[in-house]
Amino acid sequence: MAQPKLAEQPNSMKIKSIEELNAFRQEILSLQDPARPTVIVCHGTGCLANGSPKVSEALRKTIAKAGFQAKVMPGIKTTGCHGFCSRGPLVIVKPYGLFYQRVKAGDAEEIVNTTLLKGEPVERLLYKDPKTKEPIALEKEIPFYKFQQRVVLRNIGKVDPMDIRDTIAAGGYQALARAMTSLTPDEVISQVEKSGLRGRGGAGFPTGRKWRSAVAAIKKKGGPVYVVCNGDEGDPGAFMDRTIMEGDPHAVLEGMIIGAYALGCHQGYIYVRAEYPIAIKHLIIAMDQARSLGLLGQNILGTGFDFDIQINRGAGAFVCGESTALFTSLEGRAGEPRPKYVRSVEEGLWGKPTVLNNVESWANVPVIIEKGADWYAGIGVPTSTGTKVFSLVGKVNNVGLVEVPMGIPLVKIIEEIGGGVPGGKPFKAVQTGGPSGGCIPYTLKDVAVDFDSLTKAGSMMGSGGMIVMDRRDCVVDVACYFLKFLEEESCGKCLPCRLGVTRMREMLDTFSKGQGSKQDLEDLMSLAQAIQDGSLCALGGSAPNPVLTTVKYFREEYLAHIEQQRCPAGVCKDLITYQIDPEKCTGCMLCARNCPQKCIQGEKKKPHRIETEKCIRCGICLDNCKFEAVQVS
Amino acid sequence: MKEHVDIDDIIERYPGKPESLIFLLQDIQAAYNYVSPEAMTLVCDHVGVPLTQAYAVATFYQSFSLEPKGEHEIRVCLGTACHLKGAGRIVSELERRLGIKAGETTKDLKYSLDTVNCLGACALAPVSVVDSDYQPNTTTPKLVKLLDKLASE
Numbered sequence: 004m005a006q007p008k009l010a011e012q013p014n015s016m017k018i019k020s021i022e023e024l025n026a027f028r029q030e031i032l033s034l035q036d037p038a039r040p041t042v043i044v045c046h047g048t049g050c051l052a053n054g055s056p057k058v059s060e061a062l063r064k065t066i067a068k069a070g071f072q073a074k075v076m077p078g079i080k081t082t083g084c085h086g087f088c089s090r091g092p093l094v095i096v097k098p099y100g101l102f103y104q105r106v107k108a109g110d111a112e113e114i115v116n117t118t119l120l121k122g123e124p125v126e127r128l129l130y131k132d133p134k135t136k137e138p139i140a141l142e143k144e145i146p147f148y149k150f151q152q153r154v155v156l157r158n159i160g161k162v163d164p165m166d167i168r169d170t171i172a173a174g175g176y177q178a179l180a181r182a183m184t185s186l187t188p189d190e191v192i193s194q195v196e197k198s199g200l201r202g203r204g205g206a207g208f209p210t211g212r213k214w215r216s217a218v219a220a221i222k223k224k225g226g227p228v229y230v231v232c233n234g235d236e237g238d239p240g241a242f243m244d245r246t247i248m249e250g251d252p253h254a255v256l257e258g259m260i261i262g263a264y265a266l267g268c269h270q271g272y273i274y275v276r277a278e279y280p281i282a283i284k285h286l287i288i289a290m291d292q293a294r295s296l297g298l299l300g301q302n303i304l305g306t307g308f309d310f311d312i313q314i315n316r317g318a319g320a321f322v323c324g325e326s327t328a329l330f331t332s333l334e335g336r337a338g339e340p341r342p343k344y345v346r347s348v349e350e351g352l353w354g355k356p357t358v359l360n361n362v363e364s365w366a367n368v369p370v371i372i373e374k375g376a377d378w379y380a381g382i383g384v385p386t387s388t389g390t391k392v393f394s395l396v397g398k399v400n401n402v403g404l405v406e407v408p409m410g411i412p413l414v415k416i417i418e419e420i421g422g423g424v425p426g427g428k429p430f431k432a433v434q435t436g437g438p439s440g441g442c443i444p445y446t447l448k449d450v451a452v453d454f455d456s457l458t459k460a461g462s463m464m465g466s467g468g469m470i471v472m473d474r475r476d477c478v479v480d481v482a483c484y485f486l487k488f489l490e491e492e493s494c495g496k497c498l499p500c501r502l503g504v505t506r507m508r509e510m511l512d513t514f515s516k517g518q519g520s521k522q523d524l525e526d527l528m529s530l531a532q533a534i535q536d537g538s539l540c541a542l543g544g545s546a547p548n549p550v551l552t553t554v555k556y557f558r559e560e561y562l563a564h565i566e567q568q569r570c571p572a573g574v575c576k577d578l579i580t581y582q583i584d585p586e587k588c589t590g591c592m593l594c595a596r597n598c599p600q601k602c603i604q605g606e607k608k609k610p611h612r613i614e615t616e617k618c619i620r621c622g623i624c625l626d627n628c629k630f631e632a633v634q635v636s
Numbered sequence: 637m638k639e640h641v642d643i644d645d646i647i648e649r650y651p652g653k654p655e656s657l658i659f660l661l662q663d664i665q666a667a668y669n670y671v672s673p674e675a676m677t678l679v680c681d682h683v684g685v686p687l688t689q690a691y692a693v694a695t696f697y698q699s700f701s702l703e704p705k706g707e708h709e710i711r712v713c714l715g716t717a718c719h720l721k722g723a724g725r726i727v728s729e730l731e732r733r734l735g736i737k738a739g740e741t742t743k744d745l746k747y748s749l750d751t752v753n754c755l756g757a758c759a760l761a762p763v764s765v766v767d768s769d770y771q772p773n774t775t776t777p778k779l780v781k782l783l784d785k786l787a788s789e
């Protein structure tokens with residue numbers, strides 16, 4: 004099973020040089036036979052929730068029962084998220100590269116008999132092209148994967164995140180060894196500068212420049228210096244950092260160790276959201292294994308350099324993703340932001356020089372060192388190099404996690420990788436950048452997805468959430484949603500944010516009830532300006548963005564609410580009515596039984612009817628009806 | 637209920653320094669489902685911060701509760717992806733059925749209902765977590781069935 008076992012590594016087995024690392028890697032590789040089938044079962048959060056543990060268990064049992072001879076002895080491997088979560092549980096069979104979707108425990112037998120024994124695909128488990136209905140056998144030919152460029156996600160879905168040997172076999176820690184043995188700290192920073200890497204946490208600040216100014220700050224003020232990884236991922240609708248921490252924790256660690264070497268830092272911190280228990284578990288396992296091999300802790304790679312990392316769990320506050328709030332939280336206090344007269348690279352954690360970078364930013368560092376700054380800078384566009392991971396969610400066929408080169412047209416992500424909107428209509432808008440971002444309308448579908456182009460369009464890159472909306476989604480409702488989120492998450496320290504965001508939300512609430520006037524819309528705009536100008540941190544400072552862009556691009560929809568008491572998308576509760584289409588209704592009575600108001604009438608097997616006066620528009624009938632007979636107007 | 641853990645054992649896990657405060661409150665919350673006034677006092681003595689600061693922390697972060705939580709914890713995601721797919725309707729229906737608002741616990745201490753902003757499983761929206769099981773593509777009918785099952789246990 005799994006990989007043949009290496010001789011138990013005694014605790015004292017420390018890797019002391021790049022040669023020893025390579026020898027160890029060769030030893031692991033020599034025990035693997037690339038021609039031997041390997042069954043990979045996705046154990047990312049999405050697939051786990053869809054039942055992948057049962058699938059891997061069944062496969063394990065069936066393989067054991069089949070009693071394979073040594074020649075075809077297949078291994079089974081559980082990995083992090085492959086990105087295509089909406090199709091999970093996923094099973095990939097290597098070396099063929101066969102891609103099976105929506106696999107159930109009961110399919111194990113057929114996979115073993117047909118694929119492992121005969122080398123043939125199981126037709127019914129293959130992905131089918133939604134347009135041509137043709138099955139596609141190979142992972143790399145599925146449109147969802149075909150147009151992606153996996154740089155940061157290169158190992159995820161390939162390696163077992165809980166076994167460091169698997170990562171080392173895949174080339175993990177090569178960059179660290181290279182940096183520590185053939186580059187000076189200054190050269191490492193130059194590489195990061197030359198790569199053009201910009202922070203993936205939202206603002207897109209050049210990572211190399213941040214490190215360089217930290218070096219200057221250390222010179223001026225003296226040490227110690229800290230490196231911190233921001234794994235707070237508070238943006239609702241985003242899960243790339245989660246996937247990286249869960250699926251390739253060593254990439255994050257390796258990036259941080261390289262950063263620590265470049266900065267002369269001996270203590271690092273990873274701040275992870277409490278909602279991400281698997282990420283925390285995998286990071287802890289990865290750190291233990293790295294320590295036992297001498298890749299983390301004291302005397303790393305025998306060079307005499309010491310660096311260790313501590314994990315802090317977030318306690319549920321969005322604002323703690325903000326740099327100064329994050330430091331305060333690490334210090335054990337309530338995470339309120341402070342003014343940034345002094346930059347964090349000078350006075351961060353414990354008032355010492357600190358470099359804070361996002362999970363995805365750190366995970367980019369090893370590739371830059373390994374493949375070189377020029378290689379990296381060649382991907383993407385000159386002002387936004389490399390790739391970006393997006394979580395593509397909402398009204399799109401292929402919901403999931405995608406990695407694309409910077410500068411790719413938006414429509415390519417939505418239509419080709421995402422497979423477009425269900426029903427085949429064009430999308431209405433894409434919300435990028437979460438609560439601090441904005442909405443991009445369909446008319447700007449060709450906009451290049453990079454830091455500067457998105458900002459020019461009035462939105463922003465943010466951390467990489469991409470929420471696709473179709474004509475059934477209401478922009479007033481979405482703007483109101485973000486404001487409500489920020490209102491709850493505001494730390495309350497400064498007035499423009501605390502009162503201003505609440506007031507904005509109240510105004511949008513009245514719009515969604517069909518009240519308010521055109522003048523209110525103008526007032527809303529000037530209030531937005533005041534909040535942008537007067538807020539202490541970027542939570543308040545960017546809070547008006549979703550409102551500003553939706554008003555800019557969808558003014559008529561706002562006016563429809565205010566002047567005609569109409570919600571064109573059919574979302575705002577006070578402006579809609581529920582009806583039952585007698586043509587479609589089968590009289591199954593499910594809606595009537597579940598209606599809390601008991602306001603649905605009708606006999607069994609006959610069309611039902613809603614008494615509109617009593618209806619509270621809870622939408623339960625809509626959720627219950629299996630025949631799409633309940634309609635909103 | 638959860639296994640009994642001695643509070644002194646939890647407190648001994650971390651050094652008596654102010655930066656241990658959040659760690660300790662998290663472990664206590666995990667072990668007892670809430671932070672009692674007695675626990676708070678013991679923690680403050682250990683890490684050396686005033687009670688007011690500990691309360692400031694405990695009320696600032698969402699994951700701490702100063703009141704006991706119910707036997708079953710239902711958390712419904714209200715992140716953007718889940719919101720667009722109707723998670724709000726699910727919360728309202730649960731509020732009606734359980735007779736409590738989100739963030740509250742039923743009087744018989746059987747259920748707590750909470751909302752969260754994104755569980756990082758947006759591809760399965762709307763998502764909820766009942767006790768610690770993820771419920772992908774949650775619908776009201778599915779959740780109601782699950783609640784009935786829990787009630788009959």
Ligand SMILES: Cc1cc2nc3c(=O)[nH]c(=O)nc-3n(C[C@H](O)[C@H](O)[C@H](O)COP(=O)(O)O)c2cc1C
Nearest residue numbers: 202203204233235236237324325326360361364541
């Ligand atoms: C309210 C608020 C929340 C934030 N949340 C996050 C977060 O969850 N993750 C993150 O990496 N950055 C977050 N940021 C940005 C960080 O403050 C910081 O800019 C970033 O972590 C720096 O890393 P980078 O240069 O690698 O992007 C947030 C900023 C604000 C204002």
Ligand code: SF4
Nearest residue numbers: 494496497500540543
């Ligand atoms: S802008 Fe909002 S979140 Fe930021 S410090 Fe002010 S009140 Fe707190």
Ligand code: SF4
Nearest residue numbers: 598618619621622624
């Ligand atoms: S929306 Fe709610 S109250 Fe109205 S008919 Fe449907 S189930 Fe009944």
Ligand code: SF4
Nearest residue numbers: 588589591592594628
């Ligand atoms: S659930 Fe749908 S099909 Fe069944 S009675 Fe209601 S409207 Fe008709």
Ligand code: FES
Nearest residue numbers: 047049050084088
């Ligand atoms: S969790 Fe399996 S594909 Fe995302």
Ligand code: FES
Nearest residue numbers: 713715718755758
């Ligand atoms: S929005 Fe609900 S899981 Fe992300």
